[in-house]
Amino acid sequence: MLAVELETKVDPNKNIALYLQVKDILIKRIQEKIWAPNSLIPTEQELMEEFNVSRTTLRQAITILVQEGLLEKKQGKGTIVKSQQLTGNGRLKGFAEEAIEKGLTPKSKLLRIECKKDLYHEKSLLDIPENEEVLVIERIRFADSEPIAIERTCWPSHIGKLFENQDLDRAKFYEILEENGIILKRAKEKISAINATLYEADLLGIRGGEALLETEKISYGLDDRAIEFSKVKFRSDKYHYNIELTR
Structure with a gap:
């Protein structure tokens, strides 16, 4: 678990926008099946605290992954990992x-x-x-x-x-x-x-x-x-x- 945390740390000093760093971390977790298909990802509040980013930054990253078909928002449930076509x-x-x-x-x-x-x-x-x-x-x-x-x-x-x-x-x-x-x-x-x-x-x-x-x-x-x-x-x-x- 510690290795995952070290690999997925957001660095505000990098010359890469924070929302893109968060997006790449989320993609990696999906690809490595840390989050299984059809499972709920952590809540916005949990992810904001983990990455130490704003709600706006987090939502930018999630919106991209929804548009790319990796995540799906379920009304009243949260955001789930979509099964890949x-x-x-x-x-x-x-x-x-x-x-x-x-x-x-x-x-x-x-x-x-x-x-x-x-x-x-x-x-x-x-x-x-x-x-x-x-x-x-x-x-x-x-x-x-x-x-x-x-x-x-x-x-x-x-x-x-x-x-x-x-x-x-x-x-x-x-x-x-x-x-x-x-x-x-x-x-x-x-x-x-x-x-x-x-x-x-x-x-x-x-x-x-x-x-x-x-x-x-x-x-x-x-x-x-x-x-x-x-x-x-x-x-x-x-x-x-x-x-x-x-x-």
Whole structure:
């Protein structure tokens, strides 16, 4: 506790505005989970006394973090730490990578794994002969123990063999591919807005009919052959997509 206090001391002699120093301290406490998601932060009076700053200075810092989506003011309760949204940004990454970049702990729960011969649409996307099987893996994806998405991935059988002896509650598919010399080069992705079925809503802990963000992605290797077809349904309150446009 003493180490935290030493690291987070506000210095009025620094050439940095006090409210910015306070803001940086609050961000660090959120990132290091000293204040857990959805928990109340200390009161204004407590923080003013801790940092030895005015109410105006403290409110400037908190206002910035509210605007940046890190904190949220709850009427009659106080200020809470918001759960962080995951963000897709056009990079070819797995769910676990995105979660870790946000300082969240990714987990999975396996729903289903099976080989199928009758998935003709998926076979056409993966350019698989009709007589071959497709390995289907369905999982719930969690960030900090909160369900975020339902993930369905389809793999050609020769790729799927790599996952046969893996703990699929923990497995990171892209890491396993790279460990076996399979490198992803590019992907095509489609994003749609859909509504959750009752079954999906139950898995994700939301109400039936709530909006979901659905992504469909085909990933290709260095030889430009399709390796994976995935369909992921994200909670729209926990995931958003950023795309930078240029002209």
